[in-house]
């Protein structure tokens with residue numbers, strides 16, 4: 001396999017002379033302007049005539065936009081690997097993924113010793129480099145948990161923190177000539193970076209062979225290792241005089257066999273001459289690329305990224321990875337990919353999907369959906385990944401992750417019209433709208449996705465003043481099971497628009513929604529902590545006060561069982577949706593009478609500041625057992641049951657949220673969320689389903705349906721509680737029309753009406 005099929009790259013090898021720093025930087029800028037890919041600099045920290053390479057790399061990166069930079073090669077003995085790893089990752093982040101790590105074992109030991117570095121034998125140098133590579137990769141591996149612990153001959157770490165994470169997979173390219181170093185390249189490196197002169201062209205096949213054998217021995221594909229080559233002493237001359245001494249066409253002719261027969265794919269030209277750089281970039285690089293592409297096409301040489309054997313073994317058998325649509329390929333993530341850990345789990349559920357597709361527009365969603373339906377693997381849809389009832393991950397299947405469709409547009413600040421991508425998180429929506437004096441009531445958590453809430457309800461801190469989130473929607477765009485991209489609103493597919501607002505996950509992949517935000521900038525937030533030892537009495541009083549509050553007020557209460565012999569405590573977040581502090585104080589005061597207050601505060605605060613948490617990557621947790629009930633009032637029986645739940649420990653976390661007010665101004669048949677007479681949403685989490693279910697049965701008549709987003713029972717037995725008739729019947733008719741094959745069955749699946 002002399003041609004490893006890597007895309008060709010071209011770079012310069014510039015002298016980092018301290019005499020004329022502007023000239024060095026200018027040559028690097030010219031490298032970019034000439035269309036080349038890479039600027040590299042030697043690293044001899046003991047040479048006082050040279051600029052420090054790291055500082056120069058950073059400077060050049062900041063002065064260029066596209067150019068990648070690397071040491072050629074970085075001197076390991078004078079640069080501790082853990083520090084080196086952080087510097088590399090930092091520069092990679094600052095330059096948006098434009099740093100590569102050319103690395104060398106050392107040499108010039110007297111000079112290194114003069115600077116305080118230790119001397120190493122050739123054998124020790126290789127061992128040290130090998131240990132350093134492990135430590136550097138461990139530092140970059142932010143997907144793994146815990147600190148880095150290694151005990152090596154040369155380098156150790158004792159619980160070192162990982163990170164920062166590089167912006168891209170930084171290539172580690174080793175300058176290597178001797179067999180042990182070459183074997184290390186085969187075992188661990190991403191690239192081999194020798195200089196012509198130190199090696200001869202005729203040596204390349206044998207040296208490549210050592211690397212390839214070592215790669216095989218270490219379970220790697222030799223194509224995982226890019227072959228780079230430093231070229232020196234070259235010049236453009238009108239008449240050909242020898243190797244790389246002639247016109248550009250002759251260079252192309254002479255470099256072509258190096259690419260096709262010796263596997264070289266990165267040609268780095270050692271020169272400080274501007275005209276040579278120009279000609280190399282403008283004439284040699286494009287012509288050689290073209291010639292290599294032509295030859296490869298003729299020979300059928302495989303090109304494209306090579307997956308490590310371990311990553312291939314982690315693939316799911318039911319997924320045809322070669323068939324991933326081209327538009328989605330670059331952003332797709334599968335096991336073994338960098339960043340897989342960040343997309344595999346949901347907030348609640350852990351998962352191990354075989355493929356995560358990350359479309360950026362509705363057409364890509366349609367393509368992703370069509371592809372996913374061809375696979376013999378489960379499909380899940382994810383917006384923010386906070387699903388409790390609906391799973392947004394799976395094991396071995398395909399996940400459609402809409403996180404990149406996260407646009408937040410204010411279409412008209414005056415009327416409050418906004419368009420939201422479903423992948424946006426409500427915390428970001430809150431902040432973006434706040435700048436226009438607008439807000440949409442969503443929920444209590446800033447990390448929850450627009451998609452999950454906009455398709456189910458949205459019980460938020462301003463529900464009583466401004467309704468559910470879905471009550472603010474004026475349109476939605478969705479991709480249906482047959483791949484159609486539909487805009488649904490009062491005029492277009494009104495039946496689907498009705499269904500999306502409450503049962504959206506049954507009918508397609510919603511890609512964006514339009515809504516009318518309310519003119520809200522700041523709110524008054526009261527935070528109270530109560531001794532709820534008299535749990536039953538406290539809950540009943542709470543219910544009475546909350547219901548009597550003006551509809552600007554929406555009150556959320558959270559409680560857990562008592563600890564250390566103490567009774568339960570309860571925390572309240574009471575939001576007054578307005579800036580009239582006198583009215584807010586009058587509205588909040590009664591909440592101080594509900595029970596013994598342990599702590600209290602009230603403040604005027606921007607609405608987005610009320611939302612906790614933000615939308616970082618999810619680590620998943622134990623799949624919860626969660627139950628929901630909607631209550632009209634906190635009756636004595638309901639309060640007793642809730643108190644029992646808490647005092648027995650059947651629930652470890654209970655939430656009582658207010659709905660009502662504006663939510664109940666909407667007719668029950670106006671949206672697929674039909675619960676328009678409830679004043680409270682009760683949700684509880686427990687460790688054992690049976691215990692929680694017993695308490696739920698005790699709620700009896702007090703429970704009038706459930707809010708599906710808070711219940712982990714999603715089967716037919718609870719369907720009519722989520723969608724009371726006639727809503728359920730209507731949904732079943734629509735299911736038969738739009739999704740008869742049950743493509744979208746991941747969150748409270750509705751069965752299609754028979755014969756419809």
Ligand SMILES: Cc1cc2nc3c(=O)[nH]c(=O)nc-3n(C[C@H](O)[C@H](O)[C@H](O)COP(=O)(O)OP(=O)(O)OC[C@H]3O[C@@H](n4cnc5c(N)ncnc54)[C@H](O)[C@@H]3O)c2cc1C
Nearest residue numbers: 383384385386387388390392443444449451452458459510
């Ligand atoms: C910490 C936390 C706090 C919460 N607070 C509140 C709250 O205050 N008020 C409230 O109402 N809810 C709240 N919830 C519940 C939340 O609304 C739901 O779990 C919601 O589904 C999460 O939305 P998501 O986009 O993050 O979910 P995801 O996990 O991405 O999706 C969940 C389900 O919705 C479906 N879905 C997601 N996106 C789409 C889409 N674009 N098109 C079609 N179907 C889709 C998926 O099929 C999936 O089954 C909270 C949840 C958590 C974990």
